[in-house]
Amino acid sequence: MSDRKSNDEAESLLAGLMRFTGQVAGGTLEIARHTATMTAMFGEGWVRQMLLHSMEPERLEAMADAGHFLRDARETAGLSLKELADSLGLSDKSVLEEVERGDKIMPLELVLRSASLLARHDPVPFLIKFLRTYNPQLEQVLEQWGVMALPRQYERERRFVNLYRQHDALRGLSDDEHDRFIQYIDGAAQLVLDVMQKEKAANSPPTRVPKRPSPARKRTPRKRS
Template identity: 35%
Template sequence: MTDREEDRNRARLLEGMLMDAMHAMRSMEEVEHVQGAKDLEENKGPESLIDRIAGFTGSALRFAAKSTDTSRKVGRALMNSQDQLRMMLAAGNSLKDIREVAGLTRAEMSEALNLKDKSVLEAIENGTTTLSFELILRLAALIARNDPIPFILRTTRNYNPEVWRILNDWGVGRLPLQFERERQFINIFRSHDDARTLSDEGFQKVLEFTRQSFEMSLHFIEKQEQEMAELRAKKDDSAE
């Protein structure tokens, strides 16, 4: 496998992790909206805040625990140079600032982020280990889920340059558009209650029809847009 192919595969893995996190955050935002402002007012105590954060990161972002190995494979950079060591220290200071602004102890934040190894947070704050992409996603869910993309991109760019390079080559500017397009697909499914009553076999048939229809439509529209682009190019050339 060439380096380019390997980077493309890594980009797909990172995209999947990022989109899963984004969908989880949006879903929790919708749940909170349904619960209403009254419930939110009743849950402002310190303990209930921790419970809500821990519950959110522990359930809606459970995917992150499953993707730990993937995150390590695609996001770990070797820390040898002085610049890299300084970056680790800066990441640790930033994480410590975030924790202190939130008013959380290390133990509380580890619980809120659903970290099985409680020493991870201390190691990052001390600048002895890297801030993984997985943990950046969990932090976004914890402190920036109303507008997570800027936080994720800024933190990744500053503190995980290897992952940032892959995302940048893939095209980070497409993230908001890609996310909204995926939400539109999800909303199509959610708007049809009958889909929930189908048997597994029936749903698989619908899924296969949908896949075939999508691929056929995609091929048709791609060809149409290509032809339109060629016509515009010819028109521009003739105008000159």
């Protein structure tokens, strides 16, 4: 009985993946077909503006988010736009410029090559960012499958590391100075967590303790005079 249940769950997950893959491919094909047809009729610049205005807000938001993510990953790797374009085998950097501005959806092949170059140790968050531009509902689907927990944690850690990288002076610290810096950061983190816990407790609504009904007073009979 348990084997049959496991097989049913596996088939259900596989069917979901196949449906989702079809949605991504269908969205990509639809975008490419409309773009090619309209470009032949009216020219590339006009078509780009028309497509951007006709896209749903979720897709535009996903494109902008992916563009910021690409620029951040590129700068973290210490690459210029031209260097990244050369590494990806692109003839010029204009495609990457448009992607970083949120004006263009990165071709799927280029997404995979960029992930292998900029996020080879943990490509899942990178791929999810760009696949959302093909299907904005991707994050919802993965949230239901429980796949988003790891990328979300990666995103938090990446933002923390970027704070560290903003300070060039830290790169010149000796080993002893760096150890002291880590100790200070650890102490500061404990202090901040303590303050945040107290803030959370102070801002949470107070728990009301139900009042106990006071016992009824016994009436003493009046003495007749």
